[in-house]
Amino acid sequence: MKLIDRLFKDAPLATRGEITPKLGFALTVLLAIIWLIPFLWMGVATLRPASDGINAMAELMPSLKPTLDNVRDAWEIGDFPRYALNTTIICTGILLVQFVTITLAGFAFARLEFAGKTLIFYLFLMQLMLVPVLLIVPNLSLVAQLGLYDTLTGVMMPFFASAFGTFLMRQAFEAIPTELEDAALIDGASLFQRIRHIYVPLSMPSFSAFAIISVTSHWNDFLWPLMVINSPDKRPLTVGLSVFTATAEGTQAWGTIAAGTLMVIAPLLVTFLIFQKRFISSFVTSGIK
Amino acid sequence: MSLAEPAALPVAASAPPRLLLLKRFSARFKASLPAYLLLLPSLIFLALFTYGAMGRVIVDALYQRATPKAPVRFVGFENINAVLADPAFTGAVVNNLVYAVGTAIPSIGLALLFALALSRTNAVNSVLRAALFLPVLIPMVAASALFLFIFLPNVGLLDYYIGRLLPVLPNWLGDYDIALYAIMVITIWKNAGYYMLFFLAGLQAVPEDVMEAAYLDGAGPWQRLRHIILPELKPTFLFVTVIATLNAVTQVDHVFVMTKGGPSNATNLVLFYIYQQAVEHYDIGKASAATLLTLAALMGLTALSFRTMANREGGS
Numbered sequence: 001m002k003l004i005d006r007l008f009k010d011a012p013l014a015t016r017g018e019i020t021p022k023l024g025f026a027l028t029v030l031l032a033i034i035w036l037i038p039f040l041w042m043g044v045a046t047l048r049p050a051s052d053g054i055n056a057m058a059e060l061m062p063s064l065k066p067t068l069d070n071v072r073d074a075w076e077i078g079d080f081p082r083y084a085l086n087t088t089i090i091c092t093g094i095l096l097v098q099f100v101t102i103t104l105a106g107f108a109f110a111r112l113e114f115a116g117k118t119l120i121f122y123l124f125l126m127q128l129m130l131v132p133v134l135l136i137v138p139n140l141s142l143v144a145q146l147g148l149y150d151t152l153t154g155v156m157m158p159f160f161a162s163a164f165g166t167f168l169m170r171q172a173f174e175a176i177p178t179e180l181e182d183a184a185l186i187d188g189a190s191l192f193q194r195i196r197h198i199y200v201p202l203s204m205p206s207f208s209a210f211a212i213i214s215v216t217s218h219w220n221d222f223l224w225p226l227m228v229i230n231s232p233d234k235r236p237l238t239v240g241l242s243v244f245t246a247t248a249e250g251t252q253a254w255g256t257i258a259a260g261t262l263m264v265i266a267p268l269l270v271t272f273l274i275f276q277k278r279f280i281s282s283f284v285t286s287g288i289k
Numbered sequence: 290m291s292l293a294e295p296a297a298l299p300v301a302a303s304a305p306p307r308l309l310l311l312k313r314f315s316a317r318f319k320a321s322l323p324a325y326l327l328l329l330p331s332l333i334f335l336a337l338f339t340y341g342a343m344g345r346v347i348v349d350a351l352y353q354r355a356t357p358k359a360p361v362r363f364v365g366f367e368n369i370n371a372v373l374a375d376p377a378f379t380g381a382v383v384n385n386l387v388y389a390v391g392t393a394i395p396s397i398g399l400a401l402l403f404a405l406a407l408s409r410t411n412a413v414n415s416v417l418r419a420a421l422f423l424p425v426l427i428p429m430v431a432a433s434a435l436f437l438f439i440f441l442p443n444v445g446l447l448d449y450y451i452g453r454l455l456p457v458l459p460n461w462l463g464d465y466d467i468a469l470y471a472i473m474v475i476t477i478w479k480n481a482g483y484y485m486l487f488f489l490a491g492l493q494a495v496p497e498d499v500m501e502a503a504y505l506d507g508a509g510p511w512q513r514l515r516h517i518i519l520p521e522l523k524p525t526f527l528f529v530t531v532i533a534t535l536n537a538v539t540q541v542d543h544v545f546v547m548t549k550g551g552p553s554n555a556t557n558l559v560l561f562y563i564y565q566q567a568v569e570h571y572d573i574g575k576a577s578a579a580t581l582l583t584l585a586a587l588m589g590l591t592a593l594s595f596r597t598m599a600n601r602e603g604g605s
Contacts, residue, residue, distance in 0.1 A: 007411070007413060010409060010411075011409070012500075012501065012504050015504055015510070018509070018510050020509075020510040020511065021405075021406070021510055024402060024405060024406045025406045027402065027406070028402060028403055028406035028407065028417065029417065031399070031402075031403075031421075032417045032420045032421050033420075035420055035421050035423070035424065035478065035482070036420050036423070037446070038424075038432070038435040038436065038439060038478075039423065039435075041435065041438070041439070041446055042435055045438075054444050055444055057438070057444055058438075058444060058445060058446045058448075058449030058450070059449070060446075100330065101330045101331045101334065102331070104327040104328070104330060104331070105327060105328050105330075105331040107327060108323075108324040108327040108328050112321075112323060112324040112327070113320075113321075113324075114320070114321035114324035114325065115317045115318065115321045116321075117324075120328060120332075123332070123335065123340075124331070124335070126335075126339060126340070127335060127339045129587070129588055129591050130339055130342075130343060130584060130588075131535060131538075131539055131587070132338065132339070133539040133560070134538070134539065134560065134563075134580060134583060134584060134587070135338070135339070135342040135343070135346070135580070136563070136564070136567070137346070137349070137563060137567045137573065137576045137577055137580055138341075138342040138343075138345035138346050138349065138577065138580075139338055139342050140567070141345065141349075141573070142337060142338070142341065142342065142345070157334070157337075157338065158334075158338040160330075160334040161330070161331040161332075161333075161334035161335045161338075161339075162331075163335075166331060191323060216426060219428065220427070220428035220429065220430075222428065222429060222430050222542040222545070223541065223542060223545070223560070223564060226545075227564070227567075227568060237428070238428045238430045238431075238542075239430075241428070241430050241431060241434060242430050242433075242434075242545070242546050245430075245433075245434045245437065245546060246546075249437065254438050254441075257434055257437070257438065258435075258438070260434070261431045261434045261435060264428065264430075264431050265426075265427040265428070265431045268426050268427065269423065269426065269427070272419075272423075272426050273419075276415075276419060279426075280418075280422065280486060283422075283425070283483065283486055284486050284487065284489075284490050
């Protein structure tokens, strides 16, 4: 009870005696613990030796004889380093091209006047309404026609233009005082020099917010790479994990599945725990994605 | 600039009207050219993968091949009729509606509870927020791999701890009447933490002085929630509902990993049906027709929500 009182010590005086907020808080704590159980099981099962038998597999108490056998098995059965490399290439490739396209388009919307601005703005907006995930069928035919079936470029291409990123950069650029640009203009800076040396350096927070959203969403993409990629050595982590899970499920190797899953999500979880605040604020801006 | 204008005006006025219009148009185009060049890279990819894809869906929905190698022939609305008559598709639509309502309401409700409980920033609350947010970050495929074991009959986590309380152990993913609800549990677990962020942001907008006045007038926690907090969160609710609906249509990775739409189509959702038609049956015509119907429904929904949002802004 003391602990709960301490947590509520900054609540307004009139409300400190109320019981409902405390019940809500207690319920939330309980649910947060339940929310963590799948992760807890993943960690415990990864370290559990196969000798404990299938009936102890669900036990959440860690085994007394922890082993890394499951990690080794997963590492050998699944081609995880290769999958991780492919996912890294896909995410980096998409992000680099997006940086160029959203900077240029964002600048045009923020600082230039041109005929048909409203119309083109709505054309961009359409991408937010026609969710790319739903267009997998026509996009697969197009990627095949371009000769990009079963290539990582084919996986990346539909995401090279980003309406969400363009709007984010437009907002960031509009907040930059025009005086800075005028000064550079007097010094004879060209359009690209102004973007490169004034707008881009001053918009780094927006770029990093966009990078977080873009990388996490493409790190987690599954259905689209599943359709485009055919060769096993070009699979990204998600597709690799699904194939790995299907194989290991047949042999009831749940410890190995837990280890494989841990390997796939560890990079994202570690990055999140380090840059927690950044992640949370980026995800709030991502609503319109 | 202002010095040049008076001199230019009389000259322009004396030119024939049509030439003037052309001149003005080309002048505007010239002035707009830098902007067009900056927009070009984005527009090329949008043209290929958004507008082009949209056009392609419409065209592909009107054609059909007898066999994968046969030439296409025009069939009009036959594909759309075939999809609408396919019990697997109508079943997937019904499943998707149940799934949308059954995931949106609990995850939004939980998100609101979490945000209200954790709205004040302190060390304990930050840890709890992070715990609730973790599932948002991991791929749906990874979440499915973990839940495959949780739902495993007899030895899985759920049966091991809770199943003992039940007289008969259900086969969570194998039972026709339960599988869809099992799938929904994963979605709720994965998305509630995401929606929580929007409610946390929305709660910042609740005016402090109004809350204080309510405390002083003796309004209890439920009254404050009902009459101050909820009205203030209305835009957040609308926004989160749209996202939750979009997610209900676009997140199907767990269906693929866990059930493949089974048992007997009990967990088949619309996007998975589209995937099956295109990849497993090579039926691009039917897949496109189903895509077209889904897009039409979604666009209607977003247009409606944009309109209500615009109306509210205009009205208040």
